[in-house]
Amino acid sequence: MQPILVVTEQKITAPGKLNPASLEAVAAAQDLAQRLGAKVAAVLLEARDSGLAAELAARKLDRLYHLLHPALASYSPDVWVQSLVQLITHVQPSLVLLPHTYQVRDFAPQLATRMGAGLVTDVTAFHTDSGHAVFLRPMFQGKWSAEVEFASPSGAPGDLPGFVTLQIGAFRADQALAGDSPAPIEAVPVSPDPSRLAAGEIFQEAKQAVDLSQAPIIVSVGRGIKEPKNLDLIRELATALGAELAASRPICDAGWLPMDRQIGSSGQTVAPKLYLAIGISGAIQHLVGMKGSRTIVAINKDPEAPIFEVADYGVVGNLFEVVPALLAALKATP
Amino acid sequence: MKILVCLKQVPAKDAPLKLDPQAAWIRDDVSYEVNEPDAFALETALRLKEAQGGEVVALTLGPARAAQVLREALAKGADRALHLEGADAHLLDPFAAAEAITRAIAGESFDLILTGLQSDDGGYGQTGVIVAELLGAPHATIIMHIEPAGEKRIRVKRELEGGNFQFVEMPTPAVLTIQSGINRLRYATLMGIKQAKNKPLARTTLEELGVSPSLNRQRLRRLFLPTKSKGTTLIPGTPKEQAAILLEHLRNDARVL
Ligand SMILES: Cc1cc2nc3c(=O)[nH]c(=O)nc-3n(C[C@H](O)[C@H](O)[C@H](O)COP(=O)(O)OP(=O)(O)OC[C@H]3O[C@@H](n4cnc5c(N)ncnc54)[C@H](O)[C@@H]3O)c2cc1C
Ligand SMILES: Nc1ncnc2c1ncn2[C@@H]1O[C@H](COP(=O)(O)O)[C@@H](O)[C@H]1O
Numbered sequence: 001m002q003p004i005l006v007v008t009e010q011k012i013t014a015p016g017k018l019n020p021a022s023l024e025a026v027a028a029a030q031d032l033a034q035r036l037g038a039k040v041a042a043v044l045l046e047a048r049d050s051g052l053a054a055e056l057a058a059r060k061l062d063r064l065y066h067l068l069h070p071a072l073a074s075y076s077p078d079v080w081v082q083s084l085v086q087l088i089t090h091v092q093p094s095l096v097l098l099p100h101t102y103q104v105r106d107f108a109p110q111l112a113t114r115m116g117a118g119l120v121t122d123v124t125a126f127h128t129d130s131g132h133a134v135f136l137r138p139m140f141q142g143k144w145s146a147e148v149e150f151a152s153p154s155g156a157p158g159d160l161p162g163f164v165t166l167q168i169g170a171f172r173a174d175q176a177l178a179g180d181s182p183a184p185i186e187a188v189p190v191s192p193d194p195s196r197l198a199a200g201e202i203f204q205e206a207k208q209a210v211d212l213s214q215a216p217i218i219v220s221v222g223r224g225i226k227e228p229k230n231l232d233l234i235r236e237l238a239t240a241l242g243a244e245l246a247a248s249r250p251i252c253d254a255g256w257l258p259m260d261r262q263i264g265s266s267g268q269t270v271a272p273k274l275y276l277a278i279g280i281s282g283a284i285q286h287l288v289g290m291k292g293s294r295t296i297v298a299i300n301k302d303p304e305a306p307i308f309e310v311a312d313y314g315v316v317g318n319l320f321e322v323v324p325a326l327l328a329a330l331k332a333t334p
Numbered sequence: 335m336k337i338l339v340c341l342k343q344v345p346a347k348d349a350p351l352k353l354d355p356q357a358a359w360i361r362d363d364v365s366y367e368v369n370e371p372d373a374f375a376l377e378t379a380l381r382l383k384e385a386q387g388g389e390v391v392a393l394t395l396g397p398a399r400a401a402q403v404l405r406e407a408l409a410k411g412a413d414r415a416l417h418l419e420g421a422d423a424h425l426l427d428p429f430a431a432a433e434a435i436t437r438a439i440a441g442e443s444f445d446l447i448l449t450g451l452q453s454d455d456g457g458y459g460q461t462g463v464i465v466a467e468l469l470g471a472p473h474a475t476i477i478m479h480i481e482p483a484g485e486k487r488i489r490v491k492r493e494l495e496g497g498n499f500q501f502v503e504m505p506t507p508a509v510l511t512i513q514s515g516i517n518r519l520r521y522a523t524l525m526g527i528k529q530a531k532n533k534p535l536a537r538t539t540l541e542e543l544g545v546s547p548s549l550n551r552q553r554l555r556r557l558f559l560p561t562k563s564k565g566t567t568l569i570p571g572t573p574k575e576q577a578a579i580l581l582e583h584l585r586n587d588a589r590v591l
Contacts, residue, residue: 012494012495012498013498077473078472102493102494102495105451105475106463106476106492107463109464110463110473113432113463113467113468117551118427118429119428119460119551121459122457122459137457138457138560139455140351140360140454140457142560143351144351144360144558144559144560145557145558145560146554146556147554147556147558148552148555149555150552150553151551151552151553152551196504196505197472197474197503197504198502198503198504199500199501200500200501200502202498202499203498203499203500204498204499208497217590223347249514250514250515252515253514253515254515254518259497265495265496266495266497269496274584274588274591294588294590295584295588295590297580298566302348302350304350304351304559306560308562308568309562309563309566310564312564312566312567313566313567313580313583313588314566314567314568314569315568315569315576315580317573317576318573322573322576325573325576325577326581328577329577329578329581330581
């Protein structure tokens, strides 16, 4: 079995530091490799040696490929794809595992297609069947799971690799095994053409006015609220509970609440002692921002809504009935 | 600017989905709507055309019912539409779907191709980027703003994780995947709906394009309901009873109030 290759990523705002999702991918690869009888290699792309290669080589890896080139100083899909094609052609992995970050979303479909191979995205789990991998991934916004395999599963040298992106948080970084001795680091020369894209600095929009990360209780509202005028109901509940108000992305996109109250992958990450999700379906991009909360309550009229998978307490019902009842009960027994 | 917008018809957000055991897919008897970010992609295209001039072409790949998203796009202001029709379009993986789109537009030269960043049903997040690769065009994903940047160049704002952004400049033709919320959607006007009836809607079949699931690079084995990993306490009763029981739990079991 050819090795499984993990493509690591650095923090976009702190180059030289590993994006922890990379270690989730290493952990997943180690697990899968054991089931398939394969070895795990990883690759790091950077402009100059930041010391990260040595840090990564401490993991239980068969080899760490170190791609060093000045063009790797800042991300461009053109440069990443060309560099990785050169590496993958050299390594001939059976599978290539990548964390499902925004950066990977940007280049992985291009990379797989350029290699003539397939890409399975947002994988949450896997098992093996007759010696090849079968992957689980959400479909229909997490309402269903799908079992997926590559049309031509590979494993032998010369076969096409299968490309897989792993949902953030689905595998545990702290389970990435350390090696008994440092893995050999192989510097691989790459020669990407200049990028067609010119990228500017990474920036944040206007500074965030509210920091929800310290709030002990958060009442969060989603599209189930239907109209902005109905938000008063949720405000009232937040006041009654001494809670901060937050929202899913569509509420902030529509301008019904300010952006700095958005929870999720493109908003804030919170872990209060109590998080009430009202009329929120529980898309993965929302869940990553709140699933660390100590107690989660979901109020949703759809019993199949994925939010119930992370909720400690689930109220299946119409929020326009449940929330007023909750307010009345809070008033009756303050 | 000549702009192509890819619009996918997907089950409506609150449609109750049931499995069709024969098809290993969901049952077709639900209501459908246009994939949310695709609606924003269309809006983006219409605004670019209004500012710069040019043409907006709407494309969908799907069964006969998918033509609805094209009629809506025409009513909102698209100039013409392309329907790549196939009863089993849902069986195509994102590579095969991208092949179909690319083959259908061979011979046309678009300055911009806009797709949504991902589909609500498949959730692949791949089709637009693969189209770019098949065309040999540059691309950028999760776009929150587009502006011209001189002759045959554009400048776009990419959304990154955790509230970060980045501007990227590139030559056209280019492919961009649009994020929901990039702008505010318009409604079709009565006038628009009337005019749409006279706008061209061309139809090609997947067969004519030579596209079938045999091009797929991944295979869907089965769909199933996710197993609940967390022991969620479901609270029974009328809303009033639910409220009382919930408060009781939060106060005495979870001790968070
Ligand atoms: C790259 C990317 C980044 C993203 N970042 C974020 C992010 O940071 N944060 C975020 O939240 N989302 C984010 N999203 C969007 C995310 O995928 C979902 O689209 C979004 O979270 C859905 O919001 P919602 O749950 O409010 O709406 P919907 O999914 O429309 O859900 C509404 C829910 O309300 C329920 N409901 C309706 N009426 C009632 C009623 N009367 N009573 C009770 N319940 C009712 C429905 O059953 C449904 O479950 C991102 C998406 C992408 C692709
Ligand atoms: N069947 C289709 N018809 C039209 N556009 C599509 C289709 N499939 C995918 N797309 C476009 O590609 C984007 C990404 O889809 P996906 O790769 O399935 O997540 C969608 O938002 C659409 O803009």
